[in-house]
Each structure stands twice: as structure tokens, then as C-alpha cells.
Amino acid sequence: xxxxxxxxxxxxxxxxxxxxxxxxxxxxxxxxxxxxxxxxxxxxxxxxxxxxxxxxxxxxxxxxxxxxxxxxxxxxxxxxxxxxxxxxxxxxxxxxxxxxxxxxxxxxxxxxxxxxxxxxxxxxxxxxxxxxxxxxxxxxxxxxxxxxxxxxxxxxxxxxxxxxxxxxxxxxxxxxxxxxxxxxxxxxxxxxxxxxx
Amino acid sequence: xxxxxxxxxxxxxxxxxxxxxxxxxxxxxxxxxxxxxxxxxxxxxxxxxxxxxxxxxxxxxxxxxxxxxxxxxxxxxxxxxxxxxxxxxxxxxxxxxxxxxxxxxxxxxxxxxxxxxxxxxxxxxxxxxxxxxxxxxxxxxxxxxxxxxxxxxxxxxxxxxxxxxxxxxxxxxxxxxxxxxxxxxxxxxxxxxxxxxxxxxxxxxxxxxxxxxxxxxxxxxxxxxxxxxxxxxxxxxxxxxxxxxxxxxxxxxxxxxxxxxxxxxxxxxxxxxxxxxxxxxxxxxxxxxxxxxxxxxxxxxxxxxxxxxxxxxxxxxxxxxxxxxxxxxxxxxxxxxxxxxxxxxxxxxxxxxxxxxxxxxxxxxxxxxxxxxxxxxxxxxxxxxxxxxxxxxxxxxxxxxxxxxxxxxxxxxxxxxxxxxxxxxxxxxxxxxxxxxxxxxxxxxxxxxxxxxxxxxxxxxxxxxxxxxxxxxxxxxxxxxxxxxxxxxxxxxxxxxxxxxxxxxxxxxxxxxxxxxxxxxxxxxxxxxxxxxxxxxxxxxxxxxxxxxxxxxxxxxxxxxxxxxxxxxxxxxxxxxxxxxxxxxxxxxxxxxxxxxxxxxxxxxxxxxxxxxxxxxxxxxxxxxxxxxxxxxxxxxxxxxxxxxxxxxxxxxxxxxxxxxxxxxxxxxxxxxxxxxxxxxxxxxxxxxxxxxxxxxxxxxxxxxxxxxxxxxxxxxxxxxxxxxxxxxxxxxxxxxxxxxxxxxxxxxxxxxxxxxxxxxxxxxxxxxxxxxxxxxxxxxxxxx
Numbered sequence: 001x002x003x004x005x006x007x008x009x010x011x012x013x014x015x016x017x018x019x020x021x022x023x024x025x026x027x028x029x030x031x032x033x034x035x036x037x038x039x040x041x042x043x044x045x046x047x048x049x050x051x052x053x054x055x056x057x058x059x060x061x062x063x064x065x066x067x068x069x070x071x072x073x074x075x076x077x078x079x080x081x082x083x084x085x086x087x088x089x090x091x092x093x094x095x096x097x098x099x100x101x102x103x104x105x106x107x108x109x110x111x112x113x114x115x116x117x118x119x120x121x122x123x124x125x126x127x128x129x130x131x132x133x134x135x136x137x138x139x140x141x142x143x144x145x146x147x148x149x150x151x152x153x154x155x156x157x158x159x160x161x162x163x164x165x166x167x168x169x170x171x172x173x174x175x176x177x178x179x180x181x182x183x184x185x186x187x188x189x190x191x192x193x194x195x196x197x
Numbered sequence: 198x199x200x201x202x203x204x205x206x207x208x209x210x211x212x213x214x215x216x217x218x219x220x221x222x223x224x225x226x227x228x229x230x231x232x233x234x235x236x237x238x239x240x241x242x243x244x245x246x247x248x249x250x251x252x253x254x255x256x257x258x259x260x261x262x263x264x265x266x267x268x269x270x271x272x273x274x275x276x277x278x279x280x281x282x283x284x285x286x287x288x289x290x291x292x293x294x295x296x297x298x299x300x301x302x303x304x305x306x307x308x309x310x311x312x313x314x315x316x317x318x319x320x321x322x323x324x325x326x327x328x329x330x331x332x333x334x335x336x337x338x339x340x341x342x343x344x345x346x347x348x349x350x351x352x353x354x355x356x357x358x359x360x361x362x363x364x365x366x367x368x369x370x371x372x373x374x375x376x377x378x379x380x381x382x383x384x385x386x387x388x389x390x391x392x393x394x395x396x397x398x399x400x401x402x403x404x405x406x407x408x409x410x411x412x413x414x415x416x417x418x419x420x421x422x423x424x425x426x427x428x429x430x431x432x433x434x435x436x437x438x439x440x441x442x443x444x445x446x447x448x449x450x451x452x453x454x455x456x457x458x459x460x461x462x463x464x465x466x467x468x469x470x471x472x473x474x475x476x477x478x479x480x481x482x483x484x485x486x487x488x489x490x491x492x493x494x495x496x497x498x499x500x501x502x503x504x505x506x507x508x509x510x511x512x513x514x515x516x517x518x519x520x521x522x523x524x525x526x527x528x529x530x531x532x533x534x535x536x537x538x539x540x541x542x543x544x545x546x547x548x549x550x551x552x553x554x555x556x557x558x559x560x561x562x563x564x565x566x567x568x569x570x571x572x573x574x575x576x577x578x579x580x581x582x583x584x585x586x587x588x589x590x591x592x593x594x595x596x597x598x599x600x601x602x603x604x605x606x607x608x609x610x611x612x613x614x615x616x617x618x619x620x621x622x623x624x625x626x627x628x629x630x631x632x633x634x635x636x637x638x639x640x641x642x643x644x645x646x647x648x649x650x651x652x653x654x655x656x657x658x659x660x661x662x663x664x665x666x667x668x669x670x671x672x673x674x675x676x677x678x679x680x681x682x683x684x685x686x687x688x689x690x691x692x693x694x695x696x697x698x699x700x701x702x703x704x705x706x707x708x709x710x711x712x713x714x715x716x717x718x719x720x721x722x723x724x725x726x727x728x729x730x731x732x733x734x735x736x737x738x739x740x741x742x743x744x745x746x747x748x749x750x751x752x753x754x755x756x757x758x759x760x761x762x763x764x765x766x767x768x769x770x771x772x773x774x775x776x777x778x779x780x781x782x783x784x785x786x787x788x789x790x791x792x793x794x795x796x797x798x799x800x801x802x803x804x805x806x807x808x809x810x811x812x813x814x815x816x817x818x819x820x821x822x823x824x825x826x827x828x829x830x831x832x833x834x835x836x837x838x839x840x841x842x843x844x845x846x847x848x849x850x851x852x853x854x855x856x857x858x859x860x861x862x863x864x865x866x867x868x869x870x871x872x873x874x875x876x877x878x879x880x881x882x883x884x885x886x887x888x889x890x891x892x893x894x895x896x897x898x899x900x901x902x903x904x905x906x907x908x909x910x911x912x913x914x915x916x917x918x919x920x921x922x923x924x925x926x927x928x929x930x931x932x933x934x935x936x937x938x939x940x941x942x943x944x945x946x947x948x949x950x951x952x953x954x955x956x957x958x959x960x961x962x963x964x965x966x967x968x969x970x971x972x973x974x975x976x977x978x979x980x981x982x
Contacts, residue, residue, distance in 0.1 A: 055336055057348050060748035064337035083334040094370065097339060105370040114339070161342075185345070 032129065032140045035147060040127030042172040044070040049078070051189040068191060076122045090118050116158040120151055120165045121177055136165070144171050202592025209589045213475060216482035223485040227434035227493035228397050231567030232647065234838065243678050243827055244834045252786045252798060253426065253673050254394025255287070258664045259386040259407060260422040261415070266373065266381065268416045273375040273384040275414035276407075280388060283410075285403055288782050291386040292369065292376035300778050304359050305351075307774075309764040311718060312355040313362050315726040319353070320736070325743035328353030333747065350756040352740075352749070362715055363780070369668045378667045383422075385668055389786070390427060397434055400427035424661035433652040433954075437493040440952050444497070451944040452507060459937050460514065461601040468593060469510040475589075476506045476582035483577045484570055495570045497949070497957045501964065502575055504945020505553075505910050506582035508938035509546060513586050515934035516542050520600050535591050542931075543587060545920050546913070548864050550583040552857045553909035559853030560902065565842035567956075571902060607929025610936065614927070617977045624977050628880045631887035644895035647839040652954045674832050675801040675809050677710075677818065680794050680825045684772075687788060687795040688719040693823050694799060701817060707809070708802040713788035716780040723769040730765045733758060843898050850905055857908065865919075873922070874915040877974035878908050885967040899956050903963025910942055910964070911971025918979040939972045 050065045066080040078088040089096040090108065095118065097104045108115035116135050123131035132138055135158070136151035151165040164180040177189045233245050248254060261269055261276070277291040309315060318324045332354040335344050344357050351357075369376040369385060376385040388407065392399025404423060411421045456466050477499060484491050514520050518534035553575070560572030635642065651658070677694055681687040691714040698710045714722070731739060736758060741751050775781040787798045803809060814828040861871045882904050889900065914935055921927030946968065949961025 051337070053337060053341065055341075055345055057345065057750075057753060058333065058336070058748045059750060062333060062337045062341070080338060084338050086338045088339060099338070114342075 030140070030143050030147065032138060032149075034144070035140060035149065036127040036129045038127070038144070038172040039125065039174075040072075042125075042127075044072060044125065045193075048192045049189050050192075051080075051187055053185065053187040055185050056183070070122070070125045073126045073128070074122065076118065076125070088118070090122060116153060116155070116162060117165070117179060120167070121174075124149065124167050124174060124177075146170055202588075205588040206592060209475065209585060213478060216478045219482035219485055220478055223481055224490040225493060225496070226397070226490050227437045228395055228430055231492045231494055231570070232650065232839070233566065234564055235566045236564070240827060240829070241834070241838065243829055244831065244838070246791060246796075247676065247678075247798075247829065247831060248426075248835070249395035250393035250791075251676075252800070255390045255392070255427070257388040257390060257403065257407065257423060257425045257427050258661065258668065259388060260378070260383045260424075260660070260664050261386075261411070261419055262383040262422065263419040264416045269377075269384045269419070270373045270375050272411075272414050272416065272419065273386060276410055277386060279410040279414065280386075280407065283406055285391050285399070285406060286388050287391050287785065288389040289386065290376075290388075291384070292371045293374060300780065303775065303778050303780060304363070305356055307767075307770055308351065308355040308359055309730060309761065310723045310726055310767075310770055312358050312726075313715070314353075314355060314358045315729065317725070317729050320729055320731055320739065322739045322742045325353060325740055326747070328355075329744055329747055329749065332357070333749075349753050350760055352744075352754060352757055363783075376668065378664070383664075383667075385664060387668060389782075392427075394426045394430070397430050401431045401434075404428050404431050422660055422664070424657065424664060429653045429657070429661075432657075434493065436652060437497065437954055440954055440957065441493060441497040444948050444952060444957075448501070448504065448945050448948040451948070452504060452941045455937065455940050455944065456507070456511070459511075459601060459603065462598065464595065465514055465520070465598060465600045468590060468598075469507065469514055471590060471593070472510050472582035472585040473506045475585045476502075476578035476580075479581040480574045480578040484574050487573055488566070488570055492567060492570055494567060494954070494956050495574050497952070497954070498571050498960060499574055499578065501946040501949050501960065502578050504942040505906075506578055507941050507945075508910075508913065509550075509583050509586040510590060511938050511941065512542060512546055512934050513538065513590060514600050515603065515937065516928075516931050520594065520598055521602060521930065539587075545916050546583065546586075548860070549913035549916050550579055551860055552912040552916075553579050555856045555860060556853050556905045556909040559849035559856075560846070560905065562849055563842065563846055565846065565898065568842070568846060568898065568902065603933040604929045607931075607933040610932040611927070611929055614932065614976045614979070615981070617973075618981050620977045624880060624974060627884055631880075631883040634887040634890060635883065638890050642890065642896055643843060644897050645836060645840045645843065647835045649895065649897045650839075650899070650956055652956070654953070673800045674830060675707075675803060675814075676829045676831065677799040677801065678827045678829055679797040679799070679823070680791075680827075681797070682794060684788065684790075684795045685719055685721075687797040688714045688717065689721060690823050690826065691797040691799060692719055692722055693821050694818065694826055697817055697821050698799065698801070708804055710799050710801045711783070711787065712799045713784050713786075713797050716783035717770060717772060717775060717788075720769050727765060727767075727769070730761055732765075733762050736761055839898070843901075846898050846901050850901055853905065854908065857912065870919055870923075873978070873980065874912065874919050877915050877918075877978050878911045878971055880974050880978075881911055881967050881971040882907050884970055885963055888966065889962065894962075897955070897959050899959035900963050903960045903967065906946070906960070906964045907967030907971055910968050911975070914939070914972045914975045918975045922980045935972060939968055942968045 047068045047070075048065070049068050050063065053062045053064075055062065062083075064080050064084075065082050066078065069075075069077040069079070074090075074092050076090045080086045080088075085100055087096075087098045089098075093108055095106045095108045095111075095114070097106065106114075108118065119131060119135060122128075123135075129138075132151065135155065136153055139150040139152075141148045141150070147169055149167045149169075151167070153159040153162055159182070161182055162179060163182050166176075166178040166180070167174055168176045168178075173193060174191055176191070179187045179189075181187075233248070234241055237245055259276070261272055263269075264272070273291050274293065277289050277293065280286050280289045304311065314328070316324075319328065329352045332344065332348060332352055335341055335354060335357060336348075340357065344354065347356055370379055371377065372381055372384070376387075377383065378385060388403070390400065390403045392403060394400065404427065407423060408421065411419075415421070453466065453470075456469055457463070460466055460469065480499060480502075481491055481496075484495060517538040519538070557572045557575040557579075560568045561576065563569050563572070653661075677698070679687055679690040679694060681690050691712045695710070695712050695714060698707065698712075701707050702709055718726075730736070740754065740757075744751060772781070772784060775784060787800075789796055801809070809830065811828060811830055811833065818826050818828055858871060858875060861874055862868065865871060865874075885907065886896070886900070886904065889896070894900075917931060917935055918927065921931065943965050946961050947965030949957045950965050952958045952961060
């Protein structure tokens with residue numbers, strides 16, 4: 001079952017990438033400013049997510065799922081429900097990590113590696129180009145109908161953990177976030193808007 | 198007569214010298230001792246130990262506000278570094294992770310001895326399967342980023358288990374690597390002192406050291422806030438000391454000015470103060486001899502008592518024919534006029550002194566040491582002052598001494614008293630109104646919490662609460678205390694108790710608990726965990742079976758097999774192995790020798806306002822079958838203690854009141870006169886208390902002391918009025934002396950009403966108005982021809 005999903009996941013990613021490339025050839029005029037503007041104007045609610053982590057020590061990827069909630073401009077919640085309950089809340093500069101037994105409150109700037117990963121999602125959702133460009137080198141591919149934004153860390157400390165983050169979407173919606181880790185492991189998060197207002 | 202006088206003077210001087218010698222060697226304190234029982238039960242003793250030297254008693258919370266964030270962070274680090282070098286602090290924490298590397302190493306290397314998940318079946322095929330499956334699930338969470346690197350060494354996730362167990366609960370927010378308040382405006386540090394919380398001198402040096410270190414490293418505009426039991430007791434002592442000095446100075450000045458105004462004779466003033474000063478010296482000496490120390494509060498109270506004791510000499514100087522020119526001129530000898538005072542007024546004063554002594558005697562029997570000290574102080578002081586007035590002062594009075602003639606003033610007073618009769622009905626109405634107020638507000642009349650006597654200001658307490666909330670260091674209210682013959686036994690008992698507590702936690706009764714055995718399991722448990730590890734060949738066999746069906750490849754787990762083999766033969770952990778880690782801090786805080794035995798403390802965490810049922814907790818703990826396991830509700834126990842004092846004090850006061858009425862009946866042999874004497878006092882007390890209640894005050898045990906004082910002091914006035922009624926009218930001089938007496942009393946006690954120390958304030962604002970009302974009501978209610 002899991003094996004099948006992995007294969008499926010891989011194929012979907014591949015298709016999206018191919019699609020993205022072909023689209024970028026068609027509409028080269030789609031600019032970063034346009035994308036950011038579209039994202040900034042998007043109204044948000046709760047979205048379901050499925051995250052697949054490909055870890056070298058495991059034969060099979062690990063899968064988790066839950067809900068994402070973004071309240072512009074700076075409140076992001078990631079509530080993982082399966083297989084273990086965990087809530088990450090990023091509010092402004094404060095990150096709260098709560099499991100069933102523990103709760104940690106952190107200032108994200110004290111944890112640059114973690115901060116970078118979360119900020120990539122939040123700033124993309126918010127359409128905050130400045131925040132993204134503080135941390136990453138940006139590269140946009142594709143058209144409004146299917147775009148891919150590739151983030152490469154500027155900071156060495158972050159680069160030590162993450163080599164690349166690839167965010168894909170359609171128009172003003174983020175569909176997948178793929179994080180490529182420096183040790184070769186990789187995670188892919190798919191987002192499904194449950195209700196678009 | 199002359200010879201008796203010389204004997205009295207010699208005796209007095211010898212006594213005074215002896216007492217002065219004792220006073221010079223007296224030990225003064227301002228700590229909790231006044232509020233703790235002198236002969237505690239076993240459970241009260243545990244409470245006292247906690248309050249005096251427990252974990253929370255040694256904690257100092259440090260907050261630094263002002264300046265910019267970068268500067269605050271720098272100061273936090275610099276302050277922590279300085280204090281860490283100071284031997285008087287056991288531990289300084291500011292969020293810096295300096296022992297983290299060492300902690301990590303100790304936890305990792307000893308994970309199979311320390312992990313709470315290491316039960317007997319952890320290393321069976323099923324146990325291993327469960328552990329590995331959990332670890333794989335963990336990879337899916339944000340912790341997976343860190344846990345995946347350890348998987349080949351620790352596939353069952355014992356290290357992560359340990360981190361979860363150790364970091365139980367909430368951690369303070371960290372800003373730029375140091376702890377800070379939630380709003381980011383203040384950096385926070387925690388200091389644990391070597392000195393016990395009850396050691397006010399030790400706490401004082403610690404506070405001074407923190408302030409000095411802060412002064413050395415801080416930037417302009419920064420403010421230091423220190424809270425916790427230590428800084429609070431240091432501040433309370435300073436406040437008590439300051440107020441005792443300043444209020445006594447002010448009170449004395451007012452009394453001296455008043456007496457000087459009335460006597461118009463410095464010599465009379467000096468002589469008039471002799472009984473009071475003698476009383477004070479003898480009282481301090483006697484209290485010190487009886488209790489081994491004198492509490493600051495007793496001294497503060499003593500000042501106020503000067504106001505009453507000075508009355509005796511006032512009566513002598515103002516009432517005596519001898520010091521009043523009128524009769525001196527007719528050629529009566531001094532000793533004859535002295536004799537007149539002795540027979541005319543001394544019996545009245547003697548009854549007044551006796552009623553006061555009986556009133557205070559009821560405090561003497563209190564099991565509340567602070568109260569019995571006050572009682573002893575008052576009895577000794579008043580008796581001494583009265584005896585000196587009667588036997589020492591007369592022979593010392595120079596024959597030519599004259600005080601101002603106050604007859605004219607007295608005559609005006611007499612007219613006033615005549616007219617005051619018209620106020621009888623209003624007083625009756627007032628009394629009924631006061632009684633109704635007390636009846637209506639009957640329920641919330643008494644404050645039953647010890648915190649009512651807390652000298653720490655509300656603002657300081659709020660700051661303490663805020664910093665505690667930010668630090669996740671709540672004031673521990675519930676504790677399980679285990680005592681045992683040695684450290685190992687205490688640890689083993691803690692482990693037994695932890696089983697019960699874990700059950701209560703699972704049932705949602707408590708949120709969690711801490712135990713020293715989390716950081717240092719008993720040797721027995723460590724060996725059990727070691728024995729549960731299988732041999733290498735067996736482990737490989739079981740592990741392969743366990744991970745069948747899990748997405749893992751067995752060939753990656755050589756580091757795990759090596760670690761388990763090492764753990765099987767490693768030496769068990771001792772306290773010495775933990776040196777320099779935060780685990781050692783956990784052990785030190787919760788495991789300590791006391792009275793030749795060892796005590797382990799297991800603080801319980803409960804949801805915000807939740808209360809634990811002590812009865813149910815004790816029952817649950819009894820089921821462990823372990824001896825010497827106690828459940829303590831620190832706040833409940835101290836409130837219970839205080840409530841006990843309060844009930845006892847009320848009962849004793851009522852007994853004292855009955856004894857006073859009995860004494861009055863024996864001396865007057867007339868129920869009517871007893872009623873006449875008692876009525877103004879009862880009305881005065883009722884009206885005063887009703888006034889306090891209407892002003893929003895809740896009564897404490899010290900208000901009760903104040904009421905006793907109103908009865909004791911007021912009885913003098915009532916007795917003089919009664920005497921006057923029997924003799925068919927009060928003389929102008931006696932009336933004037935009463936007004937002066939109430940003036941000095943109000944000056945002495947009333948000034949305490951301005952104190953910020955609740956204990957002193959309560960006495961002051963009861964006695965000040967109460968004494969005035971007692972005189973006024975005595976005048977109004979006295980029978981008229």
C-alpha cells in the first residue's frame with residue numbers, strides 16, 4: 001500500500017515538474033511580482049495536508065496528515081493528526097511546538113534551520129517577497145495556471161540542512177511544498193484547500 | 198515609707214541592669230518563625246521544613262527590564278556568568294544551554310539505565326516492535342528532523358523518551374538564547390541559593406550579591422526585579438525594621454510633645470517616661486529569655502504599648518495632690534498626699550492593670566508563637582510600668598515638682614460629660630447598627646488565609662506571579678514527601694509512589710509530577726533495567742523478528758547492538774556521575790538529607806485552579822503500602838494552621854473576656870457596676886469592628902489582638918468613670934488625665950495604622966479608633982445624678 005503511494009507520489013511530482021516546465025515555456029511573462037501579488041490577495045481558511053517523508057534509513061516513506069491554517073499576514077498553524085498528534089503554531093516570531101505531553105515556545109530566529117523551513121511556507125502563502133528574499137535565492141518557473149517557485153537558502157547554517165525548497169501551485173493556490181534536505185532525505189507536502197471562499 | 202522607697206529603687210535598678218544586659222544580647226528576627234507552631238505535629242514539621250528550606254524556598258526569580266533587547270541579553274549572560282562563579286548559589290539558569298552537550302552525552306550513554314520505558318518486556322520481540330514502530334511515527338513529526346540521525350543507534354527511541362521525561366512540562370520562552378518574558382520586555386533568570394529560605398541573613402547576602410553583580414554589568418536605564426521567598430523575607434525584614442524605627446520615633450515624639458504640653462515640666466516628663474522605658478527593657482529581656490529571640494513584629498507592637506503604659510505615670514502625675522499645687526499650698530506633707538493617691542486612685546489602676554493582664558494572658562496560651570510573644574511582652578511591660586509607677590516613681594519625685602494645673606481644662610470637660618448624656622440614645626442606635634453590620638457580613642468577616650498577614654505588597658506579589666508564569670515555575674502547592682533511612686531507600690520509595698502518581702495522572706486527577714528518581718533511578722531499578730537487556734545473539738534474533746513488517750533494514754543497526762552490549766556491563770549511575778549536568782540539579786532539588794534521614798520530594802502539577810482532595814490523595818498513597826509517605830498541600834496546610842490559630846485565639850479571647858468580667862465582679866461585687874464598666878467597652882469594640890468591616894477590611898488574628906487591647910485599655914477609662922459615679926462625680930483632674938491618657942494611646946497605636954506591614958496596621962487601626970470610642974462611650978454611658 002505504502003509502496004504504491006510512494007510510486008504514485010513520485011509520478012505525480014514528476015508530472016507536475018514536467019507540466020511546470022512546459023507551462024513556463026508557454027508563458028514566460030509570468031513574473032515573481034505577479035505571483036506574489038496573487039498570493040497576497042488570496043483569502044485563506046483551513047486546508048488539509050498530506051506530507052510524505054522519504055528517509056534513507058527507511059525502506060518506505062513515512063506519511064503524515066493533518067490541517068493547515070493560515071491567517072494573514074503572520075499566523076500559521078500546522079496541526080498533524082496522524083500518525084502522532086503535533087501542533088506547530090508560528091505566530092509572528094514565536095513558534096509553539098506542542099505534542100500530547102509537551103509544549104515548547106521558541107523564538108524562530110534562535111533556530112535558523114527550522115525557521116527557514118517554516119518561513120518558506122508562511123512567506124509564500126502571505127505573498128511576502130521581501131521575507132523570502134531575506135532567506136532565499138528565488139527562481140520562478142511556469143505560468144499562472146501552473147507555477148513552481150524554487151527557493152535556495154542564502155544562509156550557510158540553513159544550507160547545511162536544506163538544499164532546496166520547491167513550492168508549486170495553480171494561480172493563487174499553493175499545491176505542493178517539496179523540501180530537499182542536505183543529507184539526501186526529502187519531504188513532499190500536498191495541500192488541498194477544503195473550502196475556497 | 199522612705200525606707201520602702203529606697204528598697205524599691207535598689208531592686209528596680211538591679212532588675213533594670215540585669216535586663217539591659219539581656220537586651221544587649223538579644224537576637225532579633227523577622228522571619229517566618231512568628232507564624233509557625235512551636236510544637237508541630239509530624240505533618241506540620243514537613244510543612245515547616247518545606248517553608249524553611251524546601252525547593253521553592255531557595256528560589257530567587259530575577260527579572261531585568263529596560264534598555265534594548267540586545268543589551269538585556271548581554272546583561273543576562275554577564276550576570277549569570279558572575280553569579281555562577283559565586284559559591285553561595287547552587288544553580289543559576291537563564292536559558293543558556295551550557296550543560297546541554299554534557300547532558301546529551303550522559304543521557305545517551307546511560308539511556309538504558311535511565312529510560313522510564315525500560316520495563317521488563319521492553320526488549321521482548323513485542324516490546325522492540327512497539328518501540329521501533331513509535332520511533333518511525335516520530336520521524337513523521339517535526340522532531341523527526343533530529344531523531345532520524347539517532348535511529349541506527351537507538352531504534353527504540355529511549356533517548357527521545359528521556360528528553361520527553363526530563364523536559365516535562367512547559368519551558369520558558371527563549372529570546373536570542375536567553376529566557377525572556379512572553380512580551381519580550383524582560384529577560385529572566387532563576388537562582389537557587391545554598392542558604393535556606395528561612396535563613397534571612399543568608400538570603401540577604403544572596404540578594405546583595407545579585408544586586409552588586411547587576412550593578413557591575415547593567416546598562417543605564419535597566420531595572421532589576423527580585424522576587425521569591427528569600428528576597429521577600431529580606432524586604433519584609435527591612436520594612437519591619439524601618440517601620441519599627443520610624444513609627445516608634447514618630448509615636449514617641451508625639452507622646453513626648455503631648456506630655457510636655459500638659460506637664461510643662463521636663464523633669465515630670467522624664468520621670469513620667471521611666472515606667473514605660475523600664476517596661477520596654479524588662480519586656481524585651483523576658484521575651485528573649487522565654488523564646489530565645491524577639492521578633493521584629495513584637496518590637497513594633499511594643500512601641501504602641503508605650504502609649505498605654507505611659508498612662509499609669511500620667512494618672513499619678515496628674516491626679517496626685519502632691520504634684521498639683523492646689524493642695525501643696527495647704528501644708529499637706531508630700532508623703533501624705535502620696536498616700537491619698539495610693540488609696541484613692543491606685544486600686545482603680547490596679548484593677549485596670551489586672552484586666553489588661555488577663556486580656557493578654559489569653560494570648561499567652563496561644564500556640565501561635567507570634568501571639569504568645571506579644572502576650573508575654575504586653576503583660577510584662579504593663580505590669581512593670583504599673584509597679585514602677587506605684588513603688589519607684591513616688592520616692593523619686595522631687596518635693597518641689599509641679600505639673601501644670603489642668604483644673605480649668607478639666608472643668609470644661611466636666612461640663613462636656615454632663616451634656617454627653619444626651620448622646621445615650623444615638624450611641625444605642627449606633628450599637629444596634631454596628632451589630633446589624635456584623636450580623637449581615639458575618640460570613641466573610643474573618644480572613645482565613647495566612648497570606649492576609651503577608652507583608653509583601655500586592656504589586657510585588659503580582660510581579661512574582663507574572664515572572665513565575667513566564668518561567669513555567671509555578672508556586673508548588675501540592676507535594677508528596679517521602680522520608681527514608683538513606684538515599685537509596687528514599688529513591689526506591691519515590692519509584693513506588695511514582696507508580697500511583699502515574700495512575701492519577703492517567704486518570705486526569707493530576708497533570709503530572711516530578712521525582713528525583715527520574716534523574717537518578719534507584720540502584721535496584723537500574724540493575725533491573727540492565728538485566729532486562731538480552732545477550733547479543735538473542736538481541737539480534739529478537740530484533741530481526743521485531744522489525745519484520747516494518748520498513749527497516751536490519752543491517753543498519755550495528756551501532757544499536759554495540760550500545761546494548763556495552764549497557765549490559767556498564768556500571769550503574771551514581772550521583773557522582775551526574776556532576777555538572779542538569780540532571781544533578783534535579784536530584785539536588787528533590788532529594789536531600791534532613792535530620793539524619795533522607796527526604797525525597799515529588800511536586801505535583803495540577804491544572805490552573807484545580808484543587809486536590811487531600812483525603813483521597815492520602816488514601817491513594819496509603820495503597821502503595823509504603824511507610825513515611827506524606828501528601829502535603831502547602832497552601833492548604835498553612836491556611837489550616839492559621840485557621841487553627843484563629844479559632845483558638847477567638848476561644849481564648851472569649852475566655853479572657855469572661856475572666857475580666859469575673860474579676861470585675863469580684864472587685865465591685867455588683868452586677869450593675871460590672872455592666873456599667875463593660876457596656877462602653879463592648880459598644881466601642883462593636884462599632885470599631887463594624888467600621889473596619891464597612892471600610893472593606895477582613896479581620897485577621899491581629900484585629901482580634903487589637904480588640905483585646907481596646908478592652909484592656911478602655912477598661913481603665915470605664916473603671917475611672919465607674920469610680921467617679923460611685924463617689925458622686927469625677928474630679929476635673931482625673932477627667933483631664935484620662936484625656937491625656939487616650940491621647941498618648943492613640944498616638945502610640947494610631948501611628949501603627951499607617952504601617953504597610955499588615956500585622957502592625959491591623960493592630961493600629963483597631964486600637965486607635967477603639968480607644969477613643971471607649972473613652973467617649975464611657976463618658977456618655979456613665980450614670981448621672
